[in-house]
Structures are given as C-alpha cells and as structure tokens.
Amino acid sequence: MPLPTDPAVLETSQRLVDVLHGIFGPHPGKRPVHAKGILLRGIFKPTPEAASLSAAPHFHRSSTPILARFSSSTGIPNLPDTDPNGNPRGLALRFMLEESPRHVHTDIITHSTPFFPAKDGPEALAFFHAFASGTIKSFLSTHPAAQAFVQAEKPFPASFGTEKYFGVNAFKFIDEDGQETFIRYRVMPSAGESYLDGEQLKAKSDSYLYDELPIRLCAGPVAFDLVAQLAEDGDVTDDCTVHWPDDRILVKLGTVRLDSIMEDNDAEQKRIIFDPVPRVDGIEPSADPLIDTRAGVYLISGRERRAARDRLTMLTYSGVPDEE
Template identity: 85%
Template sequence: MPLPTDPAVLKTSQGLVEVLHGIFGPHPGTRPVHAKGILLEGIFKPTPEAASLSTAPHFHCPSTPILARFSSSTGVPNLPDTDPNGNPRGLALRFMLEESPRHVHTDIITHSTPFFLAKDGPEALAFFRALASGTIEEFLSTHPAALAFVQAEKPFPASFGTERYFGVNAFKFINQEGRETFIRYRVIPVAGESYLNPEQLKEKSDLYLYDELSTRLASGPVIFDLVAQMAQDGDVTDDCTVHWPEDRTLVKLGRVRLNSVMGDNDAEQKRAIFDPVPRVQGIEPSEDPLIDTHAAVYLMSGRERRAV
C-alpha cells in the first residue's frame, strides 16, 4: 500500500494524524480515530448482479474470506460504549483475494452516518483544528456540511450486528463490457436495525457492544447484505457531503457472514492497515479527494502502530 505522491495530500494527512493525537491524547499502538475496535473473520458470497456490474475477483468467486473490524469513534481506546462520542460506529471489510505468495486484498470502509463532515482533506483538517482550539462553533457557523454532520441523529445501536453502515465515497464499477457505473456501498444487517432508547442505554455496561457481539456469535454468524446504491446521471460523485436521493436503485452485491472473533486480536489490530483505495481490477476510486487523504492517514497511523 503506497502513500499518495501529491505533497499537499501528504502534508494534510500528516496534519490530520497530529491534530487527532492532540485531541484524543497519545495512545501508542492504537488508531488516532476509531481506536476501540475488534476484528472478526468470515466469508463473502456474491450475487450474479455483482458479477454483471464489475470484473472484481470477489464478485466472481463462489466465496471469499473476509476480515472485518467493528469500531467506535474517537481516538480513545477505552471509551465507554455508552459515551455518545462513540457514534458513529465503524465497519471495515477486507476481501482476502490471495494469501500466497503475496497478500492481495481490497477493502471497504463504512460508518453508521450516510455522509461525512468535509468534502476534502483541508476542510477536514480545519474542522479538527477548530475542535482542538475551541473555535468549533465559529467553524460550524460557516460550514453547513460539517454542521449537518454534527447535528445528524446518531442513535446507539443495540448491537454492532443491528446497525446499518454506509460507504460515503463514490467508486466506479467496470464490467466485462467496459460499462462504467458509479456506486456507494451500504452494509445492511440481515437481523434488522435495532437501537436503544435513553432508558435502555442507562442499563448498559461500558463494554455492552463488545460483550453482546460475543453472545451473538455464540448462536451463529453475524450476517449483512453488501449493497450498492447506484448513481444516476448528474449525481455528484466527488463530494461525500452530498446525498444521493433515496429513490436511487439499490443492488445487492452479496452476503457477508462473520463467524468468529479473530485470534490474537490486539496484535492483529496493530498490524492491520485498511485501505480506502480499492486497488483491484473492476473497481476504481472516483475523483473524491478524501479517498487519497484517508488512505494516507490510515497508512501513516498504521506505520506508527506497527513501530510500537
């Protein structure tokens, strides 16, 4: 996974890593955001519709091993699950395409709010610097997208397995005929969505999401449908603060079954670096500038974790 070559992207990404460490405090060996998490292993099985949209190998194999990471927001690794700053929750999926002689994979990054707080890296950096300096109210007064993200409803899920997750960036699918289609990912719980009211939340422990996950896995896999929201002509594909209309077609790409917690979880979380750039045939990034910025932030912070 190479760093982007654009010096401006590298400077912005390094600034984001530094300001996030400043906000949440140095926690060596953990991520600067979504620090609290857990890795699971499972299987992905595609639909015929997925194969018709893209030549990506995991859409053409009968099944592909999956590595998944559920997480809570912030860079605080011991944040209570009942703290509202833990929302939105995150879900990263890694499709393990080839193990030997080299590790080949492609990843999807999602969270439980259907858009992001900034359209590009410099705007995201300005947001977090305003948060760090105590000038966030002034910043929000002139940045409506950030204000919409902050004010968006972020309910507490009853389980990681009953939350809906959104890929906020657009990607381009390319099929065998060369037809191109822009999509945004969604990951939808087969068990249905379920959230806690304030009274229910008061009864929960600081680790309720992680404890519930172990209980749920004991009775069977945690299952999601991977879905593509299909863009129409004129839909914005380079700005993740812009919603696509809800009447856009949803195509089921396949089913994700998460079967077990990965062994040696703490060590593997330090090692695993998820990549927002697809880096696989049949799927290309859009012109959304945040994709490269996120990729650089993930790689920089990942190298920090591995060094620890």
C-alpha cells in the same frame, strides 16, 4: 499500500494524524480515530447482480474469506460504549483475494451515518482544528456539511450486528465489457436494525457492544447485506458531502457472514492497515479528493502502530519494561 504521491495530500494526511493525536491524546499502538475496535473473520458470498456490475474477483467467486473490524469513534481506546462520542460506529471489510505468494486484498470502509463533515482533506483538517481549538461553533456556522454531520441522528445500536453502515465516498464499478457505474456502498444488518432508548442505555455496561458479540456469535454468524447505491447521470461523485436522491437504485452485491472473533486480536489490530483505495481490477476510486487523504491518514497511523508494536516487542525480549 503506497503513500499518496501528491506532497500536499501527504502533508495534509500527516497534519490530520497530528491534530487527532492532539485531541484524543497519544495512545501508542492505537488508531488516532476509531481506536476502540475488534476484528472478526468471515465469508463473503456475491450475487449474480454483483458480477454484472463489476469484474472484481470477489464478485465472480463463489465465496471469498473476509476480515471485518467493528469500531467506536474517537481516538480513546477505553471509551465507554455508552458515551455518545462513540457514535458513529465503524465497520471496515477486507476481502482476502490471494494469500500466497502475495497478500492481495481490497477493502471497504464504512460508518453508521451517511454524513461526513468535509469534502476534502484541507476542510477535514480545518474541522478538527476548530474542534481542538474550541472554535467549532463558529466553524459550523459557515460550514453546512460539517453542521449536518454533527446534527445527524446517531442512535446507540443494540449490537454492532443490528447497525447499518454507509460508505460515504463514491467508487467506479467497471464490468467485463468496460461499462462503468458509480456507486456508494451500504452494509445492512440481516437481523434488522435495533437501537436503544435512554432507559435501556442506562442499564448497559461500558463494554456492552464488545461483550455482546461473542454471545451473538454463539447463536450463529453475524450477517449483513452488502448493497450498492447506483448513481444516475448528473449525480455528484467527487464530493462525499453531496447525497444522492433516495430514489436511486439499490443493488444487493452479496452477503457478509461473520462467524468468529480473530485470535490475537490486539496484535492483529496493530498490524492491519485498511485501505480506502480499492486497488483491484473492476473497481476504481472516483475523483473524490478525500479518498487519497484518508489513505494517507490510514497508512501513516498504521506505520505508527506497527512501530509501537515492534518497540514493545523489542523491550519485552530485552527484559526492559515498557515505559508507555
């Protein structure tokens, strides 16, 4: 996964990582946002409709191994699941296309609201700076997209497996004949949506979402439908804060079935770096400028996590206690 080549994008990505660390505090080995999370293994099975829309390999195979990461918002690793700042929840999917001799994969990154507070990197940086400096109310009064994100309903899910997730950026599907279709992803729970009211939430523990997953898996896979919302001519594809009309066609691309929690979870979460850029034949990024900024943020923060992991390993083997 390469860094963005545009120096301005790279600088904005680094500044975003820095301001997020300033808001939530330094937590070596953890992400600056969505720090609390868990990795699972599973399988993706596509529909014939997916193959008709895109030449991407995971839409043309009978099944593809996947990794998934559920997460809570903020950069606080021990944030209680009952804290409203943990919403929206996140879901990242990795399609494992080739293990050897190269590790080839493509990722989808979603969260549990169709809203995002900024259309590009500089605006996202201004949003978080306003949050950090205590001027967020003034900022929201002049930035309607950020205000819509903050005011959007973000209920507490009964389970990660009963939440819906949205990819806010648009991508271009290209079929085997070169036909192009712009889409946005949705990941919809096969078990149906289920949320907690205030009284139910009071009875939940600080880790209820993460404690519930192993119990749910004992009863069978946690399943979702991967869905594409199709753009029509004239729909905006380069601004994630502009929503497409609700009557746009939805196409089921396949089924995600998560059946086990990944072993060595903490170590693997330090290692894995999800990539907002598809980097696979049959799927291309749109002109949405936020995609490259997000890729820069994820790679920079991923390298920080790996450096923290390597430092801890070195200290452990040398017999020196870790001071962090």
